[in-house]
Amino acid sequence: xxxxxxxxxxxxxxxxxxxxxxxxxxxxxxxxxxxxxxxxxxxxxxxxxxxxxxxxxxxxxxxxxxxxxxxxxxxxxxxxxxxxxxxxxxxxxxxxxxxxxxxxxxxxxxxxxxxx
Amino acid sequence: xxxxxxxxxxxxxxxxxxxxxxxxxxxxxxxxxxxxxxxxxxxxxxxxxxxxxxxxxxxxxxxxxxxxxxxxxxxxxxxxxxxxxxxxxxxxxxxxxxxxxxxxxxxxxxxxxx
Numbered sequence: 004x005x006x007x008x009x010x011x012x013x014x015x016x017x018x019x020x021x022x023x024x025x026x027x028x029x030x031x032x033x034x035x036x037x038x039x040x041x042x043x044x045x046x047x048x049x050x051x052x053x054x055x056x057x058x059x060x061x062x063x064x065x066x067x068x069x070x071x072x073x074x075x076x077x078x079x080x081x082x083x084x085x086x087x088x089x090x091x092x093x094x095x096x097x098x099x100x101x102x103x104x105x106x107x108x109x110x111x112x113x114x115x116x117x118x119x
Numbered sequence: 120x121x122x123x124x125x126x127x128x129x130x131x132x133x134x135x136x137x138x139x140x141x142x143x144x145x146x147x148x149x150x151x152x153x154x155x156x157x158x159x160x161x162x163x164x165x166x167x168x169x170x171x172x173x174x175x176x177x178x179x180x181x182x183x184x185x186x187x188x189x190x191x192x193x194x195x196x197x198x199x200x201x202x203x204x205x206x207x208x209x210x211x212x213x214x215x216x217x218x219x220x221x222x223x224x225x226x227x228x229x230x231x232x233x
Contacts (some may be wrong), residue, residue: 008161035160036220045209045225046163094162106223107153112163 005030007097007111008077015117016085022040024080024114026095034058035078036108037070040092053080085118121146123212125224133232140195140227142171142210149215152193154184157207157226166208169193180204182210 008027016022028035034053038046052072053058063070067085070076082089092115096108122145132138144150151170155163167178176184184195193210210224 046223048220051220107165107168109165112162
């Protein structure tokens with residue numbers, strides 16, 4: 004059973020370009036979470052999605068950031084018009100249907116975004 | 120709002136000695152507590168969790184954690200540290216409301232010297 008997969012592992016963009024980060028959850032998991040890890044900081048929750056639904060986007064910046072988890076295919080975190088402050092490691096996690104909230108989340112290896 | 124505090128940015132311990140990585144939490148309902156470990160340039164790996172039951176929880180790689188409700192703490196422990204335990208450790212909490220967002224601490228870097 005493959006774990007959570009993220010690609011690309013490393014992404015370099017120039018200021019003003021768009022960044023697209025992909026996440027394929029573990030088989031059988033229908034819940035996806037995105038986190039951002041900035042240098043010297045912990046993980047900050049960004050968004051929680053189920054298939055075709057955004058459940059909680061309270062951690063997403065109001066502008067330039069969006070996320071989706073379509074019926075088919077991976078979850079996408081999209082950052083438009085990137086700025087240097089967007090440079091960070093972005094982690095995706097997945098969990099099975101949380102009938103109760105004690106299921107642990109399984110993390111992918113992350114995408115390290117560098118904005119030049 | 121829920122929060123996690125990891126008061127030590129770094130913990131240094133000699134190989135073979137016991138280690139403790141501290142974590143305190145704040146949550147409105149009953150806490151579900153987790154420890155994760157992150158090796159350089161890798162994602163987070165789940166170590167252990169407390170949901171209910173025994174206050175001492177055993178997890179992967181010989182780690183354990185003790186839940187203390189009165190002190191709102193969930194310290195990570197290991198009786199004998201290994202150099203290979205050197206990594207970044209995160210404590211996380213969510214409440215029992217059925218909503219699955221995890222709140223993480225800032226992380227504690229554990230350095231085990233030979």
